[in-house]
Each structure stands twice: as structure tokens, then as C-alpha cells.
Amino acid sequence: MELSVLKQLESLTTIEKQQKNRQIFSDDIPPTAIDLQESKEFNVPVLNDYFFRNHAIYVSKHNRFAPYPMHTHQFFEMNYMLQGNANETVNGDRVHLSQGDLLLLDIGSEHSIDALGENDILINVLFRDRNISLDFLNQIQSQQSVLYDFMINHLRKEKTEKRYMVFRSGMHDIRTSLERIIEEYFRPRPFSDTIIQAELTVLIAELIRGNEPTIDDPSPAQKLAVKLLNDIHKHYRDLSLEDLANKYAYNKNYLGNLFSKEVGKTFSEALTQERLINARRLIQNTKKPISEICLEVGISNKSFFYHKYHDLFGNTPKDDRQHTNGYISPSHTNPPLTIL
Incomplete structure (x- = not known):
């Protein structure tokens, strides 16, 4: 990670200053970013595609010092732990992220995030394209062999779909692509959009390759x-x-x-x-x-x-x-x- 980008991400935003002083959540989401009809249906805030505004993805730093309340969204989301640690509640499960970990959140997943500390940097990557989902990743992977097809179909039948997935910090290639995307997004230069699109393609391929399904306690x-x-x-x-x-x-x-x-x-x-x-x-x-x-x-x-x-x-x-x-x-x- 480029030092200048890391320093930019470590600096306090206006919302972070408020949250650090008051130790309570300061809502920085405008009303137009909330789908009121779906929020009423699911009884939690549902974020729409407000963030993208002519962009294929939206990348942001998660605000520190206060817990983020339970919500869901109409798009595929990645939470990347660039630095430090974080604890989230995802569809009722507690998920701990350490530096280098990546959490994939499917469309419609509900999650909240505990307060982050001074040295914790969590990056959100949101995808406008609603065709991108965990089912999409599994579908592409199942096309690689009948073995993958069998394993993935078995998991769908035998396990409750959690609608999220965690990649741990050992996936070096995934980290490399993510950090390149972050650098180009927060320090835009000529051809940054082209590089981001290319790295997104690589990232999706690395995620598919890195997700090896297994069967627990097989007969x-x-x-x-x-x-x-x-x-x-x-x-x-x-x-x-x-x-x-x-x-x-x-x-x-x-x-x-x-x-x-x-x-x-x-x-x-x-x-x-x-x-x-x-x-x-x-x-x-x-x-x-x-x-x-x-x-x-x-x-x-x-x-x-x-x-x-x-x-x-x-x-x-x-x-x-x-x-x-x-x-x-x-x-x-x-x-x-x-x-x-």
C-alpha cells in the first residue's frame, strides 16, 4: 500500500471526529440513499444504488469510533480489513476480521459493525452490477469441472446459506488486487478507471480460484x-x-x-x-x-x-x-x- 494513500486513510474524517468526541454513531447516509419501501418491509435500513453515480464500484473507508447499526443493501459488498481488526454481526453470526481478511456480503445480507479503534482501517467496496453475487461466483466456479459442480450443489443442499463468505489473510493475490484498487480509487491518476476495471476482473477470478468448497464429515x-x-x-x-x-x-x-x-x-x-x-x-x-x-x-x-x-x-x-x-x-x- 502506498504510504500517501495509507496516511490519507488514517486521517480523521469529519464524521470520525464527531464519533470520537461523542462515542455515538453519526449518520452520514443521506435520505436519498435509503430505499424506504424495502426498509419498511425488512425492518432495517436498506441502502440503494445512490453511492455509484455513474461508477461501477464505490470504495470508502468505514468511519471509526462508533458502532454502525444493523442494515442491508441492494448490492454486493466487500469489507476488506486493510489494517487492524474488526468485529461484525452478519445474518446473526459473529465474524472477526484481522488485517488482510476479506468479507463478502451477498445482496440482502444484514450486518452491523462494532466500533473500530484508532488503528483499525476497514475498506468498503460496493458493486453496482447486481449480477455479481455469491451465486454468481459459485456458478462460474461450477463451470470449471463436474467436481466443483458437485461440491457446490452439495453445499447448497446440505448447509444453510449464510449469504456471506470470509477469505483469510493468507490469500496474497486477493490482497494485491484489492490494495491496487484502493490506491487507484483514493489517488486517481490518468487511466485509474481502466486499471480499477482490470483489477476487478483479476480480483473476481482470484476469489473464484480461492474458494475451494469442501464437505464436512463426508459419508x-x-x-x-x-x-x-x-x-x-x-x-x-x-x-x-x-x-x-x-x-x-x-x-x-x-x-x-x-x-x-x-x-x-x-x-x-x-x-x-x-x-x-x-x-x-x-x-x-x-x-x-x-x-x-x-x-x-x-x-x-x-x-x-x-x-x-x-x-x-x-x-x-x-x-x-x-x-x-x-x-x-x-x-x-x-x-x-x-x-x-
Whole structure:
């Protein structure tokens, strides 16, 4: 972090001076920033998109020295602990943030923030685009492999959706992108907007890559299903159910039924999906002929390939090649997942 920007953030704002003297919350939110109808419905203040005003994001320092009351918002929010510590209540849970931690708050999450001290710097990053949400991050991640798809769908079914997520300070790449955004926002220079947009794309990609879903206390059948999905992820080109039955010493029909029950799709469907996911990656990131890509991922029937590709992605291979989206086209495959 640039020293000049850090000094700027450490200096007291007018609101902070008031809160430091009175030790009570001073509301700096104008009435036009509150959605009155939704606030009445949810019985807490609901912040609207007032802050953006022709900007894709809004970045601010959270005012120190007084607790911030419970509220919710119509946009995706990140709370980044640039310095010090903070305690929040998010959807009824207590969340502690240490320096370098990042809290993602989904649209509609309710949270309050305990009073910050002199040395605590909490940065708020708000996103105007309502398509960005935790579901969006999970959706993009699930498109990387059938293994991710299974893990994320399992978490949705088995766990209460907290609608928030915490990344701890070990994620160096996430911190680097965030601090670059903060520097460019608070010390604008030529091309700052362009750099911020570029870093936002990198940040979203890093968040997706850094969110590895796991299953707590998995059953033996779930453990076996994850092993099978890992095999599909690594050997999709020429793998068969018979190969896996021999590898794990199970009857082929029994293994196929177990797979279908745990994963929610047949082995053949999962294998085809994995092949299509990798075909899409090659289509978006290489100039190889599509007919060559079909064979490379293990699909010899071209009509079958085109039909299943459109069913899965909603686009033709040609459309995806022409309109490649940098958000969802990583240039390498994800590593295998493990259960903790």
C-alpha cells in the first residue's frame, strides 16, 4: 500500500471526529440513499444504488469510533480489513476480521459493525452490477469441472446459506488486487478507471480460484463419489466406468448406481459434461479447429458434441469463440479437490 494513500486513510474524517468526541454513531447516509419501501418491509435500513453515480464500484473507508447499526443493501459488498481488526454481526453470526481478511456480503445480507479503534482501517467496496453475487461466483466456479459442480450443489443442499463468505489473510493475490484498487480509487491518476476495471476482473477470478468448497464429515459414499469425480477431472479424455470399477474393485453396475445417487447424474452425463467444459476452455483460449478440439477431449461424434454443447452452455462453440468472456475463461484447469 502506498504510504500517501495509507496516511490519507488514517486521517480523521469529519464524521470520525464527531464519533470520537461523542462515542455515538453519526449518520452520514443521506435520505436519498435509503430505499424506504424495502426498509419498511425488512425492518432495517436498506441502502440503494445512490453511492455509484455513474461508477461501477464505490470504495470508502468505514468511519471509526462508533458502532454502525444493523442494515442491508441492494448490492454486493466487500469489507476488506486493510489494517487492524474488526468485529461484525452478519445474518446473526459473529465474524472477526484481522488485517488482510476479506468479507463478502451477498445482496440482502444484514450486518452491523462494532466500533473500530484508532488503528483499525476497514475498506468498503460496493458493486453496482447486481449480477455479481455469491451465486454468481459459485456458478462460474461450477463451470470449471463436474467436481466443483458437485461440491457446490452439495453445499447448497446440505448447509444453510449464510449469504456471506470470509477469505483469510493468507490469500496474497486477493490482497494485491484489492490494495491496487484502493490506491487507484483514493489517488486517481490518468487511466485509474481502466486499471480499477482490470483489477476487478483479476480480483473476481482470484476469489473464484480461492474458494475451494469442501464437505464436512463426508459419508463413505460421498468420499468415493469425490474420488470418482477427481478421476473424471484428470482422465476425462479416455476414461470409462469399467476402468473405475476395476480400479476400486467394485461391480460396474453397483458403482454406476452409487455415482448417480450421490452426484445426481449418470457417469456418462458427468463424463460428457467434463469433456464439454474442457472443450469450451480450448475454444475460448486457443485457435484450434473445433473438429480437432472434439477429438482432443474424447468426443468423436461431431453432431453429438454440438447438441450437448448448446444444451450445457446455451451458446454454440462458434459464439463462444467470438465472444470470449475473460471472467470465465481461465487458461488452465483447476487442481483436484480433497475433502477435509
